[in-house]
Amino acid sequence: MATREGWSRKYIDPKKAAKSYWPNGMMSPSLKRAREPYRIPNIITGVCLSIFVVGVYTYSIRAVKQDEFEDVDDEARSRIRDRQRANAGNLTVKEESELMEAAIRNVQAKRP
Numbered sequence: 001m002a003t004r005e006g007w008s009r010k011y012i013d014p015k016k017a018a019k020s021y022w023p024n025g026m027m028s029p030s031l032k033r034a035r036e037p038y039r040i041p042n043i044i045t046g047v048c049l050s051i052f053v054v055g056v057y058t059y060s061i062r063a064v065k066q067d068e069f070e071d072v073d074d075e076a077r078s079r080i081r082d083r084q085r086a087n088a089g090n091l092t093v094k095e096e097s098e099l100m101e102a103a104i105r106n107v108q109a110k111r112p
Contacts, residue, residue: 027035091099
C-alpha cells in the first residue's frame with residue numbers, strides 16, 4: 001500500500017500537488033478556470049469593504065476635528081472636586097497609617 005516516498009496511494013504527494021497548482025511559478029490553466037467565477041464577486045466585495053473602511057475613517061476624523069476640547073481642563077477639575085467631596089469621610093492608606101501612628105504615640109505617652 002505504501003509507495004517508495006512514504007505516501008499511500010490514497011493521498012497525493014504534496015510536491016506533485018504544488019507543481020500542479022503553480023507550475024513554473026504561474027497559475028495553471030485549470031486553476032485559472034476554477035477561480036474565474038469568483039473573480040468579479042471578490043473584487044466587488046473588496047471594493048465595498050475598502051469604501052466602508054475609508055468612510056468610517058473619514059467620518060471619525062471629521063467628527064474629532066469639529067469637537068472642541070477647551071473645556072476639558074475645567075471638566076476634569078470639577079470631577080476631581082466632586083470626587084473629593086464624595087470621599088470626604090474616607091481616608092487614604094497613608095492618612096490612615098499616620099492617624100494610627102499618632103494614636104499609638106498618644107496611648108504610649110499616657111502610660112506611666
